[in-house]
Amino acid sequence: MNGTTVVAIMFVLLLSSLYLLSGATQNSILFGRLYSVLLGINILAIVLMIALIGNNIYQMIKQYRARVTGSRLTARLVVMFVILSVTPVSVVYYFSLEFLQRGIDSWFDVRVEDALKDALELSQASLGIRMHELLREVEDSGKQIQGVPDGLVAPSLNDFRSSAGMAELTLFSASGRIIATSSKETGRLVPQGLSDTNYLKTQQSRPEIGLIPISDKELSIRIAVHIPPSHPVTEKRILQALYDIPERINNLAASVQTAFGDYNELAYMRLPLKYSFILTLSLVLLLSILTAIWAAFYYSRRMVAPITDLVEGTQAVAAGNYDTRLPPASRDELGQLVKSFNEMTRKIALADDAARLSQQQMEQQNAYLEVVLAHLSSGVLTFDDEHHLHSSNPTAFQILGVPLHENYGLALADIASNYPQIQQFIDVIQPHLSNNEQEWHDEVTLFSGAGRQVLMCRGTSLPHTITLQGGHMIVFDDITNLQQAQRNAAWGEVARRLAHEIKNPLTPIQLSAERLRRKYLDTMDAEDAEVLDRSTHTIVQQVQTLKEMVKAFSDYARMPALQLQAIDLNTIIAEVYELYRTNESRTRFSLQLDKQLPLVKADVGRLRQLLHNLIKNALEAMDDEQPGQIRLITQAVEDARSQYIELQIEDNGPGIPEDVFEHLFEPYVTTKPKGSGLGLAIVKKIIEEHGGMIRAENLPEGGVSVILRLPVASDERITDTDSDSEPQLETNNDAAA
Amino acid sequence: MLACINPAKPKQRWPMARSLRALSLGILIAGFAPLSQAAEFKVRSVATELRDNVYVLNARINYTFSDEAQRALQSGIPLIILMDIGVERQRSWLWNKEVATLQQGYLLLYHALTKKYIINNLNSGAQHNYNSLTATLSTLGQVTNLPLIDKGLIEEDERYQVNLRVYLDIESLPAPMRPLAYLSSDWRLSSDWYSWPLQQ
Numbered sequence: 001m002n003g004t005t006v007v008a009i010m011f012v013l014l015l016s017s018l019y020l021l022s023g024a025t026q027n028s029i030l031f032g033r034l035y036s037v038l039l040g041i042n043i044l045a046i047v048l049m050i051a052l053i054g055n056n057i058y059q060m061i062k063q064y065r066a067r068v069t070g071s072r073l074t075a076r077l078v079v080m081f082v083i084l085s086v087t088p089v090s091v092v093y094y095f096s097l098e099f100l101q102r103g104i105d106s107w108f109d110v111r112v113e114d115a116l117k118d119a120l121e122l123s124q125a126s127l128g129i130r131m132h133e134l135l136r137e138v139e140d141s142g143k144q145i146q147g148v149p150d151g152l153v154a155p156s157l158n159d160f161r162s163s164a165g166m167a168e169l170t171l172f173s174a175s176g177r178i179i180a181t182s183s184k185e186t187g188r189l190v191p192q193g194l195s196d197t198n199y200l201k202t203q204q205s206r207p208e209i210g211l212i213p214i215s216d217k218e219l220s221i222r223i224a225v226h227i228p229p230s231h232p233v234t235e236k237r238i239l240q241a242l243y244d245i246p247e248r249i250n251n252l253a254a255s256v257q258t259a260f261g262d263y264n265e266l267a268y269m270r271l272p273l274k275y276s277f278i279l280t281l282s283l284v285l286l287l288s289i290l291t292a293i294w295a296a297f298y299y300s301r302r303m304v305a306p307i308t309d310l311v312e313g314t315q316a317v318a319a320g321n322y323d324t325r326l327p328p329a330s331r332d333e334l335g336q337l338v339k340s341f342n343e344m345t346r347k348i349a350l351a352d353d354a355a356r357l358s359q360q361q362m363e364q365q366n367a368y369l370e371v372v373l374a375h376l377s378s379g380v381l382t383f384d385d386e387h388h389l390h391s392s393n394p395t396a397f398q399i400l401g402v403p404l405h406e407n408y409g410l411a412l413a414d415i416a417s418n419y420p421q422i423q424q425f426i427d428v429i430q431p432h433l434s435n436n437e438q439e440w441h442d443e444v445t446l447f448s449g450a451g452r453q454v455l456m457c458r459g460t461s462l463p464h465t466i467t468l469q470g471g472h473m474i475v476f477d478d479i480t481n482l483q484q485a486q487r488n489a490a491w492g493e494v495a496r497r498l499a500h501e502i503k504n505p506l507t508p509i510q511l512s513a514e515r516l517r518r519k520y521l522d523t524m525d526a527e528d529a530e531v532l533d534r535s536t537h538t539i540v541q542q543v544q545t546l547k548e549m550v551k552a553f554s555d556y557a558r559m560p561a562l563q564l565q566a567i568d569l570n571t572i573i574a575e576v577y578e579l580y581r582t583n584e585s586r587t588r589f590s591l592q593l594d595k596q597l598p599l600v601k602a603d604v605g606r607l608r609q610l611l612h613n614l615i616k617n618a619l620e621a622m623d624d625e626q627p628g629q630i631r632l633i634t635q636a637v638e639d640a641r642s643q644y645i646e647l648q649i650e651d652n653g654p655g656i657p658e659d660v661f662e663h664l665f666e667p668y669v670t671t672k673p674k675g676s677g678l679g680l681a682i683v684k685k686i687i688e689e690h691g692g693m694i695r696a697e698n699l700p701e702g703g704v705s706v707i708l709r710l711p712v713a714s715d716e717r718i719t720d721t722d723s724d725s726e727p728q729l730e731t732n733n734d735a736a737a
Numbered sequence: 738m739l740a741c742i743n744p745a746k747p748k749q750r751w752p753m754a755r756s757l758r759a760l761s762l763g764i765l766i767a768g769f770a771p772l773s774q775a776a777e778f779k780v781r782s783v784a785t786e787l788r789d790n791v792y793v794l795n796a797r798i799n800y801t802f803s804d805e806a807q808r809a810l811q812s813g814i815p816l817i818i819l820m821d822i823g824v825e826r827q828r829s830w831l832w833n834k835e836v837a838t839l840q841q842g843y844l845l846l847y848h849a850l851t852k853k854y855i856i857n858n859l860n861s862g863a864q865h866n867y868n869s870l871t872a873t874l875s876t877l878g879q880v881t882n883l884p885l886i887d888k889g890l891i892e893e894d895e896r897y898q899v900n901l902r903v904y905l906d907i908e909s910l911p912a913p914m915r916p917l918a919y920l921s922s923d924w925r926l927s928s929d930w931y932s933w934p935l936q937q
Contacts, residue, residue, distance in 0.1 A: 035912040036919075120850055211851040212866045219851065257850040261813040264849065268812030269913055276913035 007298065011291060017041055018284050042283045049290035056297040069315075070308030074300045081296030086289055093285045100277050108267055116260045123256050124211075127245070131209045131221050137164045138223045138241045139207065145171065145239065147230045154180040161241075167220060168192060168242040171227075174235045184244075192222070192242055212242075217254040219245050306334045310341055322349035378477045379455075382462070385470030387412055387433050399455065399478045400425065400446075422446065425455065432459050433472050444476075454480045484665075488685065491667045495553035503550045506543050513539035556667065556678050562606065562689060566599040569607070569645055569710070573632055576611040580619075587619060587628035594635045598712045600645055602690055610686045613679045614649050614706060621653035621704065628652065636712070643712040644692075652703040656696065664696055683708075776803030776923065778818075778903045780931035785899060790888040792935065794822070796880040798903055798928070805923035806905070807870065809914075810854075816845045817859070817909040818877070820901065824886050824935065827896040836897065837886050842906075843877060897935035903928045 021038045060078065063071035141160040148156055153171055161169040161182040170181040170192070192212070207225040214220050221243040229236045245253070266273075306329035316324040325342050329335040370393075373380055379396030381404070383389060388411050392404040402419045410418075412433070416426040428444045439460050446453040457476040462469070517536035521529050570593045577589060615630065622628035633648040656664060665684035687694045692710040699705050783796040800818070802810070810816055820841040825833035842859030853866040854873040867873040891897060904927035907918045918924035 033908075036908060036915055039916065123850060210853075212853060213848045213851055213855060213864075215864070253850060257848065260849050265813040265911075268809055268814060269911060272911075272914040272917055276916060279916055 007295065014042075014045060014287055014291065017045070018280075018287065021280050021283065039279075039283075042287065046283065046286050046290060049287070049294060053290060053293050053297070056294070060297070069311045070304045073307060074304045077300035077303060078293075078296045081300065082293050085292035085296065089285060089289055089292070093281065096281055097278060100281065101274065104270060104274050104277070108270065113263065113267070116256075116263050119256045120260050123253050127211060127221065127249070127253070128209075131211075131223065134221060134241070134243055135207055135209055135223055135225075138225050138239065141169070141241070142225045142227045142239045145237075146227050150179045150237075154182070157182040164241075165243070166241045167244045170240050172238040172240065174237065179237065192220075192240070217250070219250055219253055221245060303334075306330070306338055310337065313341055313345070317345055317348065322352050378475045381474045381476075383412075383433060383472045383474070387430075387472070389415060390471060396476070399453070399476065425457075429457060429459065429474055436461060436470075443479075453478055454483055487666060488681075491681070492556070495556050495667070499550045499554035502546065503554075506546050506550070510540055510543040510547075513543070552678055556682055556685070562603040564601045564603055566601050567604055567607070568597065569600055569602075569634060569647065570594075570597055572604065572607050573611060573634065573647075576608060576615065577632065580615055587622060587630055590629070590631045592631065592633040597634055597636055597645055598643070600690075600710045600712060602710065606686045606689070610683050613683045617679050617683075618649060618651040618653065618704075618706075621651055626652070637709065644709040645712060646707060646709050648705055648707050650699065650703060650705045652701075655698040655702060655704055661696075665694065776806070776926060777801055778905075778926055778928040780901060780903065780928050783899070783901055783931055783933050785885060785933075785936050787888060787936070788882070792885040792888065792891070794880060794883040794885045794899070794901075796883075796901065798878045798880065800874040800878050800903075802870070802874070803923040803926065805921070806926065810845060810870070811847050813847060813849060814911065814914075815909075817906040818843045818845065818903060819906050820880075820903045822885065823900045825898050825900065826892075827898055833898065836890060839885065841883070845873065845877075891935070898932055899935050900930050900932045902930045 017038055020034060021042060060071065060075055064075055141164070144160070145153055145156055150171075150173075157169045157171060157180050160166070161184070166184070168181065168183045171179040173179055192214075207223065209221075209223050211219050212222045222240065223243070224238055224240040227237045227239055306326070309326045309329075313324045313326050322345055324345050326338045329338045373393035374395070376393060376395055379399045380391075380393045381389065381396055382391045388409055389404060389407055391408065397404055400422050402415075402422055404415075407415050407418065412426050412430055416423050424446055425444050428442050432440045432442065437459065439458075441456065441458040444455040444457055446455060455476045456479045457474055459472055459474045462471045462473055513536045517532060521532055521536075524532055573591070573593065577591060580587075581589060618630050619628065629652045631648070631650045633646075633650070635646050637644045637646045665680050667678050667681040684694050687708050687710070690710055692708055694706065694708040696704055696706045777799075778801070779799045781797045781799055783794065785792050785794050787793075806816065820843075822839040822841070823835060824837040825835050827833050844855075844857040844859055846855045846857065847853075848855055848866075851866070853868065854870055855864055855866055856873060856877060857864045865876065867876065885899070905924065907915060907924055910918055910924075914924075
């Protein structure tokens, strides 16, 4: 608004100065004086405008080069405005010049010039006739004065003047001094003097006749005659007479003079006039064009400003800054656009906030799900529609022992080739995925370094509502322990029953046999007695054997509660080893005990039993052909989650047949001719009571390595195992009781 | 109508170009033309004397008009010649103090009907006619007994200096002539300042 006012005021000022200038060019008295000043002002204005525009152009080029937003549009608008304004003005200028030249030229005409000259000559001629008539009068007066001395000449002059109707009659000396004068107008003190040329001319005795301008519009006839001296001693004198011209003629003559003078003046000023008109016109044009150009810059900037804002705003929004608000623009369509833009960004900002919020919620949901999945005891795998692994939870890694998270995006076959140990698992689930079964479940048995694993898999195809369209999810549990526990429980029950059902009749059988022997041995003859003795002996011995067997069963079925204490496993190994070292068997023992072994919480008695069982087992497994060798190795093992003590017992026996492996730690599984088949089952039970694990593997160079791990004395773990195992033991005890 | 009866002028195809050419030529000439020796105003001699307790000035000045100025005069353009006179008190330690200034103006005009040159003293209004420009200018060049300053205004123990110059007043020319007159040396008719001590 302010800018517009300034522009308007400047424009009006310039316009008025130009108007004055053009007025001055027309020779108007009012502006004539100001002409030079106005010219200066206008030229100064032009210089200022040029400087202003130069600066604007410089700025624009700079911005254009720097690719400032809006500079291109501004430049285009400016160029358009300039072309629009300059073109018509230039055309008008061209034709104005043409008209100006012709107009000024048309003022002049040879015939008019001639006519004016003729009029002038005519005036001079007509007055000339009268002048020659008057000359005689003056000459007469001169003759009459000739003899009159200087001092007495004044009255005569007066007489001559009034009688001849002269306006003024003056007598001069030869040097031009006034001797006497007489004037019609009494107030006139100083008579019309002789001009020096007149004076010189009259020296040559010739009269002078002519017109002289008295004032602007008044002419007089002037006649000067020279009066020869009356005596040789006296000086010659000059008599000058002025005659008034009748008013009518005077007016006519003045009119002719004025017309001729003006025409001549104009004719002389023909070129200067043209130049000054052209100059004025050029100034007007230049100022108009410069003002237009400047206005073009000004209004282009003003027009582009909201567009620039919009462009910058749009870029800001594109860059993600949704808080961009533009300053309100004018009330036109641009203003509407700016308003709409602001409304749009507001809505986008709201939508963005909502999206962000929902994304946050989703992330929380995902995190929650991840936590749930991570703490799930089941392994979870998802596959996309092309049966490529999409995700897994940590439990899946633990169960399968394969870093599945490194294999996302791989096909099942590729994973199988990378990790042959889960080949069986993949073989089982592959057909279910290929058949796109909605719901399925299957059991997989895996054999790996960690031993035998039984997995229960449940698969389902994913609903169409989520991203993994046509994908599958597989949930699997390691039910090895469960199965084992069930089996153990079953065996425990069998053992309890056996103990109960078989132990009870054994004592009466034994007693009866002993009684038979006591009563009838002495009464029988030697031959029968021997039979009886042998038979009863066999009965008692076998019953004894049965009793021991039942006791072993019942021991297996109900073991007393654990007496946990922190112990050094190496010490117990050393104790047990001491017992066997002295044995006369050919077997050689070697110990590799880790000196830095941490303590474990364990029941000393049970551990001893465990070691006895294992060593005995190893010794029994040994064939007699080659010297036996048993190695006991302890070491501390640490994996990502916990710390263990690992004990390995290696022998160089024949190894375990493949078909026994599966049920190695179950009761009544044995490869030996003698033995209850409970040794390893008890070992496993003890290890499990201590929260450890056990596995066996055939060594490549022959023999078996039984590896067992016990958790290092971390209180919680022991306590957990304690509390878990105690009720079970109690129930077992109860049942046994 | 006037345009129709103007046979002298051939049709101009590029009036603007011609005018601009003439204009630029004029500026060029004005800038580079050597100063004409003939056209100049020169103060030849100045003298002051005390007459009836008034200092009067007598001067002889050479007026030589350029052809262009003469042509303008004969075409009826009135020319004004100004004479600037200043009386200054001389001061040794400061610039001179101006005591009095005086400007005399003379209007020169050619009267076509009577074929007379007229000098009109703008200060007194007195008008004189002459038959020739030479006579006119020589009369104009003789300044006799021009009252300058009253004796009462002059302090006896001070020194005074009188400065004089004459010049053609371009500002009094008709407006259309002024731009060219300012640029052209033909019209830059001016004498240098002429200084002399006031005779006490």
